[in-house]
Amino acid sequence: MQIEERTMKKGEEYYRKGRVLWVVKSGEKLFSKVLGSYPYHVEINLESGENLCTCPLGGDCKHVAATLIAYKKGACFEAISKTAEVFPEATALEFLGEVPSLALDVTLRELRFQLSADESGSEAANLFIRALRLAEKSRRPEVIHLLEEFLEEYRHVFPEYELTKRLEKMFKAVKEKFQKAL
Numbered sequence: 001m002q003i004e005e006r007t008m009k010k011g012e013e014y015y016r017k018g019r020v021l022w023v024v025k026s027g028e029k030l031f032s033k034v035l036g037s038y039p040y041h042v043e044i045n046l047e048s049g050e051n052l053c054t055c056p057l058g059g060d061c062k063h064v065a066a067t068l069i070a071y072k073k074g075a076c077f078e079a080i081s082k083t084a085e086v087f088p089e090a091t092a093l094e095f096l097g098e099v100p101s102l103a104l105d106v107t108l109r110e111l112r113f114q115l116s117a118d119e120s121g122s123e124a125a126n127l128f129i130r131a132l133r134l135a136e137k138s139r140r141p142e143v144i145h146l147l148e149e150f151l152e153e154y155r156h157v158f159p160e161y162e163l164t165k166r167l168e169k170m171f172k173a174v175k176e177k178f179q180k181a182l
């Protein structure tokens with residue numbers, strides 16, 4: 001690994017800003033997803049230091065640095081199955097599924113990011129639906145305001161979509177459930 005001091009500092013900032021969505025450890029390998037200009041996927045061999053990132057630099061970058069920092073802080077899921085090396089994201093989501101509140105936080109971070117980066121609105125919509133379900137599952141009515149803001153933004157970017165109407169309907173149903181519970 002040949003990561004410059006300057007790059008490590010940027011990685012540290014990325015970590016602090018919550019740009020590392022998850023880290024999965026499988027044997028001596030780390031896998032992660034980091035929000036840069038796009039969502040990037042990182043792979044690091046802890047023994048050899050070899051690393052790979054899907055950003056234009058290909059590795060030894062701030063995304064790799066941020067992943068290492070997250071790992072050192074203990075923000076990491078230890079995978080049992082070897083399939084984690086092929087499907088690290090599925091493994092991470094499975095771990096997160098067991099902690100709906102943490103899964104919700106991760107989803108909201110990704111949703112915030114995708115709302116500004118996703119030109120088709122498809123990923124943002126998918127994340128919005130996941131966030132709604134997780135809000136319900138983790139019983140966190142306080143995030144409903146945040147989701148309402150996201151929906152407002154989505155409506156602003158994709159006003160013509162039939163999908164937008166569907167999302168509004170789904171949102172309303174969850175909001176009403178929360179209001180009844182209060």
Ligand SMILES: [Zn+2]
Nearest residue numbers: 053055061063
């Ligand atoms: Zn990178």
